[in-house]
Amino acid sequence: MAKILGGIGTSHVPTIGGAYDRNKQNDPDWAPLFRGYEPVKAWLAQRKPDVLVFFYNDHATTFFFDHYPTFALGVGAEYAIADEGLGRRAVPPLKGHVGLARHMADALVNDEFDISVFQDLPIDHGVHSPLTMFWPPSPDWPGKIVPIEINVLQHPIPTPARCWKLGQAVRRAVLSYPEDLKVVIVGTGGLSHQMNGERAGFNNEKWDRKFLDLIARDPRKLVAMRHADYIRLGGTEGAEEIMWLAMRGALSPRARKIHQNYYLPMTTAMAVALFEEPDAKPAPRKARSARKTRRNGARASA
Amino acid sequence: MNPQLKGVEQLGGTYLFDLATSARALRLNRFLHGFTVPANRALFKEDPEAAFDKAGLSAEERRMVRELDWAALMRYGASFFCLEKLGRVKGVSNPEMVAGFRGESLEEFLKTRNVPGAR
Numbered sequence A: 001m002a003k004i005l006g007g008i009g010t011s012h013v014p015t016i017g018g019a020y021d022r023n024k025q026n027d028p029d030w031a032p033l034f035r036g037y038e039p040v041k042a043w044l045a046q047r048k049p050d051v052l053v054f055f056y057n058d059h060a061t062t063f064f065f066d067h068y069p070t071f072a073l074g075v076g077a078e079y080a081i082a083d084e085g086l087g088r089r090a091v092p093p094l095k096g097h098v099g100l101a102r103h104m105a106d107a108l109v110n111d112e113f114d115i116s117v118f119q120d121l122p123i124d125h126g127v128h129s130p131l132t133m134f135w136p137p138s139p140d141w142p143g144k145i146v147p148i149e150i151n152v153l154q155h156p157i158p159t160p161a162r163c164w165k166l167g168q169a170v171r172r173a174v175l176s177y178p179e180d181l182k183v184v185i186v187g188t189g190g191l192s193h194q195m196n197g198e199r200a201g202f203n204n205e206k207w208d209r210k211f212l213d214l215i216a217r218d219p220r221k222l223v224a225m226r227h228a229d230y231i232r233l234g235g236t237e238g239a240e241e242i243m244w245l246a247m248r249g250a251l252s253p254r255a256r257k258i259h260q261n262y263y264l265p266m267t268t269a270m271a272v273a274l275f276e277e278p279d280a281k282p283a284p285r286k287a288r289s290a291r292k293t294r295r296n297g298a299r300a301s302a
Numbered sequence B: 001m002n003p004q005l006k007g008v009e010q011l012g013g014t015y016l017f018d019l020a021t022s023a024r025a026l027r028l029n030r031f032l033h034g035f036t037v038p039a040n041r042a043l044f045k046e047d048p049e050a051a052f053d054k055a056g057l058s059a060e061e062r063r064m065v066r067e068l069d070w071a072a073l074m075r076y077g078a079s080f081f082c083l084e085k086l087g088r089v090k091g092v093s094n095p096e097m098v099a100g101f102r103g104e105s106l107e108e109f110l111k112t113r114n115v116p117g118a119r
């Protein structure tokens, strides 16, 4: 059966991918960003997941306002890197896990999450800007993805509570996949930023740090908030934090935050947080059977 | 009104992109979104008026795009994420666009940032 090793919350500003493409790791302006992703990269290299399931938002690139999907699941085998006005980044096309994605479409729709699906559409920086920081191609991507787009551009956008529930439904979908796959859930976006009006350039480090605390310790508090709260505290584009809620909703309550980094150089607070499920680490031999009993007990009461 | 957004109207300098804005500026945003296609960028660079004609832009829409009047484009209903494509085509960075929204020069805006070189 497929299992979930953990989760990653990360900002997805285009400049993160730009810093990678321009080899800025030793530039003092960018080094703190690169350093912050090192533990995530090392964790993935060690755990070797087969698939990353991405909650992300499109930026009027793949989709346009003539039909903007609230939730859309990618079920294709390959996604081109989208041209956002400058040509494509020089990284390979993203590889989709068709088997898991089709299973997730069945599972979500039968779980009354009537998600739309897309095949071979190009995908923008919402997925691949942070991806190169922790899962770089060498020369090809280390594994496959399943992308789930969430509308955060055109209001009404889905509520924080709905995104949390989507995460929970995605968890059920992934865990019911019969193949032995190792899966990591990623939520991209945020943290505080606003890209419109005279309030553009708004940031709120105090709120960002509180968000990073609550997402690990008490995510229900974040789920209960309204979009107006997110916008007041984190700017209009702070609404992207609902992708983190979907990611957190797809993890078990026992997932622990084992790393985080925060860097606010320009207009967007760039954060990354790594969550690990307790089962992810192979237990020493004699501890294993005891832990298994406990785990089964927890599952039965869930 | 969307109950999720109640209270946002009290924030100054904030333009929510909702269905009314989307409908009002659909033609302009469609034009800007078109910059994801290389042929549209080529036409715009070579002959902007021909690109405006093809998209059926109004005189005011043409003026704002021609002059890169970021603040006016935003007030008109352009989505930032469509404007971002125009920025890329014209070689204008996001910090410069944000400065435009704030009515500041790029230099003034960069003074308010933690790491002005991180662009």
Ligand SMILES: [Fe+2]
Pocket: A012, A013, A057, A059, A126, A189, A190, A240
């Ligand atoms: Fe974004």
